[in-house]
Every structure is written in C-alpha cells, then in structure tokens.
Amino acid sequence: MPSFLLLSSLLFAPTLSSSSAAAAVPIPFPNPLRRPLSVCPAYPFWGSRRGPGSICYASSPPSSPLARALSSTGSMEDQAVSYLTQREAAEIDEILMGPLGFSVDQLMELAGLSVAAAISEVYKSSEYRRVLAICGPGNNGGDGLVAARHLHHFGYEPFICYPKRTPKPLYNGLVTQLESLSISFISVDDLPQNLTENFDLIVDAMFGFSFHGQPRPPFDDLIQRLASLSRVDCGRKRSSAIVSVDIPSGWHVEEGDITGEGFEPDMLVSLTAPKLCAKKFVGPHHFLGGRFVPPSIISKYKLKLPQYPGTSMCVRIGKPPSVDIASLRENYISPELLEDQVLSHPVDQFHKWFDEAVAAGLREPNAMALSTSGHEGKPSSRIVLLKGADKQGFVWFTNYGSQKAKELSENPHASLLFYWNPLNRQVRVEGTVEKVSKEESETYFHSRPRGSQLGAIASKQSTTVIGRHVLDEAYKKLEEEYADGSLIPMPNLPLHYVKPC
Numbered sequence: 001m002p003s004f005l006l007l008s009s010l011l012f013a014p015t016l017s018s019s020s021a022a023a024a025v026p027i028p029f030p031n032p033l034r035r036p037l038s039v040c041p042a043y044p045f046w047g048s049r050r051g052p053g054s055i056c057y058a059s060s061p062p063s064s065p066l067a068r069a070l071s072s073t074g075s076m077e078d079q080a081v082s083y084l085t086q087r088e089a090a091e092i093d094e095i096l097m098g099p100l101g102f103s104v105d106q107l108m109e110l111a112g113l114s115v116a117a118a119i120s121e122v123y124k125s126s127e128y129r130r131v132l133a134i135c136g137p138g139n140n141g142g143d144g145l146v147a148a149r150h151l152h153h154f155g156y157e158p159f160i161c162y163p164k165r166t167p168k169p170l171y172n173g174l175v176t177q178l179e180s181l182s183i184s185f186i187s188v189d190d191l192p193q194n195l196t197e198n199f200d201l202i203v204d205a206m207f208g209f210s211f212h213g214q215p216r217p218p219f220d221d222l223i224q225r226l227a228s229l230s231r232v233d234c235g236r237k238r239s240s241a242i243v244s245v246d247i248p249s250g251w252h253v254e255e256g257d258i259t260g261e262g263f264e265p266d267m268l269v270s271l272t273a274p275k276l277c278a279k280k281f282v283g284p285h286h287f288l289g290g291r292f293v294p295p296s297i298i299s300k301y302k303l304k305l306p307q308y309p310g311t312s313m314c315v316r317i318g319k320p321p322s323v324d325i326a327s328l329r330e331n332y333i334s335p336e337l338l339e340d341q342v343l344s345h346p347v348d349q350f351h352k353w354f355d356e357a358v359a360a361g362l363r364e365p366n367a368m369a370l371s372t373s374g375h376e377g378k379p380s381s382r383i384v385l386l387k388g389a390d391k392q393g394f395v396w397f398t399n400y401g402s403q404k405a406k407e408l409s410e411n412p413h414a415s416l417l418f419y420w421n422p423l424n425r426q427v428r429v430e431g432t433v434e435k436v437s438k439e440e441s442e443t444y445f446h447s448r449p450r451g452s453q454l455g456a457i458a459s460k461q462s463t464t465v466i467g468r469h470v471l472d473e474a475y476k477k478l479e480e481e482y483a484d485g486s487l488i489p490m491p492n493l494p495l496h497y498v499k500p501c
Contacts, residue, residue, distance in 0.1 A: 093272075
C-alpha cells in the first residue's frame, strides 16, 4: 500500500498521514501465562475533546466488524450436511420443475449466479481475471454459461469453450447474451495444450449428476488436460485454479473418481445439496449454491443444509482452508499523490479524503483505531467512532471510567488511525487530549437512542462482571425505571480536563 505523510505544526493541527501499516479489528493476543480473561463490558458511554494542537477524545465503539464478518460467513464445518444419491438428485429436480413450478431457465440462472458468487468469494478478479468456462451440452453446461455472464459483470474476463452446443432456444439465448457482451468463444483446437498459459481460472461445467458412461471426444481430452494441471509440479500450487460445477466432470456421481485418472478441482460448488461424490472432494473450497430449496423438499428428503448468510447466493460447507499468513499478498494500485495536489492544511486534506471514503460507499468510514497508554507506557488500541473533526481537534465519546479514559488522564497523548481499505488509504492523527465540556457531552448523550443511553448506564466499562446476566438485569431495571419516557440522566462521573500542549 502506498505511504504518504502530511506534516503540519502541532501548535495548530495534528499530524495526518496515509501509510502502509494496517489497522485491524483488535483481537486479544494469546496470554503466555494462560490467565483467565476478565469479562469486560464494552457498551459506549460519553465524551471529551481536544484543544489546539491536541486530539480531542470522547468515544463510542462501533459494532464489532469481526462479529459482522463471522455472522456473514456461513459454514457447516462442525455440523452434518446431507448428500444426495443420483436418484434423489433427479427426483428433486423433477419436483422443482413439476408441482413446485420452477422452470429450467430459472434454476439455471440461480445455479449460475451461485457459481459466480462462490468464485468471487475466493478468487479475486485482480488475480484471477482471465476465466475459461468449459461447457458441456446439458444443464451443467448451461450453468457454466450463466456463470460466465455474471463473472463478466463482476469484473472478470471470461472465455467460453462450448464444443457441443445444444440447439434449443434456452441455450441459444444464453449464447446470444454472452455474444452481446463481446465474450469470446474459443474452439477446442484453439485452446493451448497447457491451459495455464492463457487462463487464471477454469470453470468445469462439462457434466452434471445425470451423466452416465465414459466421456466422449472432445471432453475426454479436456478432462485429461485438467487432470494434468491438478498433478503439476509434484503437488506444488499451480498457477490456474479449477472450479467444478456440482460434480467434477468424469467423476462417478456417487463414488467419485473411481478410475483414479480424473482431476482434483480446487473448488467444488455443489448445487441444491452436495452429491455423494462430494465426500471424496479434498480441495480447499467447497461451497453450496442454489438458494431455492423449499421446506417441502427439505422435509421429504430429511435434508440438513446450512443457512445462507445475508443475501448471499452461496455458503461455504466443510472445514475452511488453513491460511499461510506469510503468503498473503495484495497488489495496491492507487492514483499518484503529488505535493501540489495536497491541501495546505492537514485537516482540510482529511475532510477531502473522508468525503471520498463516504462517496465510495464504505461502511463506517468514521471507524478509527484509538491508541492510548498510561503512566507505564503500555499501549492499547481499540476501534471507536469519530463524531466530529475540525481544526481544533477530532472528537469521539467514551465512558470516563473506561480503560482508555484512565490512560488518557495519566498520559494525555494518543493517536488515531483511519483505514479505508477499498481506497488503499490510511490517515494517522497524533496529538494530546482534553475532555469536551459537560454541555457538549450532555448534548451528544441525549442524541442517542434511549436503549443506547440505558446501555451506557448499565455498563461499567473496563470492569469485571461475573456474567452477561448482570448486564441484562441492570438494563432491565433501568428500562423499568424510565419506562415513563422521562429524561435519562447522563452518568454522573467526575470531569477531569487535560490541558493541551
């Protein structure tokens, strides 16, 4: 990530910068002594501010980004998931397209979108841009065609190999849609023998669960090309990833790769429910797609399927892959920043960049890492929300009895870090701290929802509680006390002003 530093006299404004260090959600570091951890409530309280040449403080933590990330990633890692036989899969399709009223093109559209969504979850278009979709003559091939169209709209550059076209209006329409997007169709003869030479990712959409017998030309050769890729470099990571739609082509639907001559895809996107052969899948990424299974089918076949997170069309099943942290890489591509393009005052530059972060649609662009240290000099960081910024300082709100407030009373120096990942940009703010006036704290406190005000009183920040029930009981008692809608008093804690430098 590019690094920039904007300097200004601390007599008038804090130092701002955009650097290469990354602010992340605070995760407790393992305690080498393995002491039991205290349960510390983190409900937001109220506030303070900085004077000229210092950071103001007052903090209100955002809802945990880590918790949001976990809640948006479904998984069946520790749960049972149902697997379908070939007969059950065929029966479910007949029910869907019979009494339940689905059409083939509806199911194909949902399946193809699910495949594209799963691919985008794992393989970024910046690294796996050129995608080859190898499509067979049946519905599995149609899923691949739909997936290629969605991948185009997701920012990938798809190519289609469709050697045995099905002369039906549905498939002709899919081809027309792809051609209207100027997506290239490549014949088998024009494909390189080594597919890694031209493509970053290969979508295997040749055969689905209804396939019987041995693959015929040219699909037998194409499967062998994929098999040669999966054995490349004696097991070392290959440059092209392989994604199979529903089942890996050439596998037996129930028994898997019975000949031992098939290929091992990196990702399998099972549709409706995984087929029995998916139990033999050993790749790192197994997703379920096709968010259309109604309760009647789940009940009839006693299916155990994961919940789809949010609005996602796919959900990971199986154990998430282990990650080599040291191998994680990202190429940062940002517009150049020249000195004559920077505003003269750092706070003006901050507002310009903050507006760009808001315009980019970032979630909580005002979230920032606040770092403090007490008289012992031990730093601590947490995520809080910016509630105001001007040339006098940056404002956030906190409980004056919290750890950060206590540390600031001992050492009135702090730093803030904004991290706007999609923009490849960070801003650092450094300076000294003082509290805002009681009137300003009162105004902010009473601007919050009543439930948030009650939570602020119920929670004694940075103190140990014996369990969640203590907070719940305190909150319920306050809720009853102020049920008449009367004014909720701001917590009566002493004010300690920290003079600016």
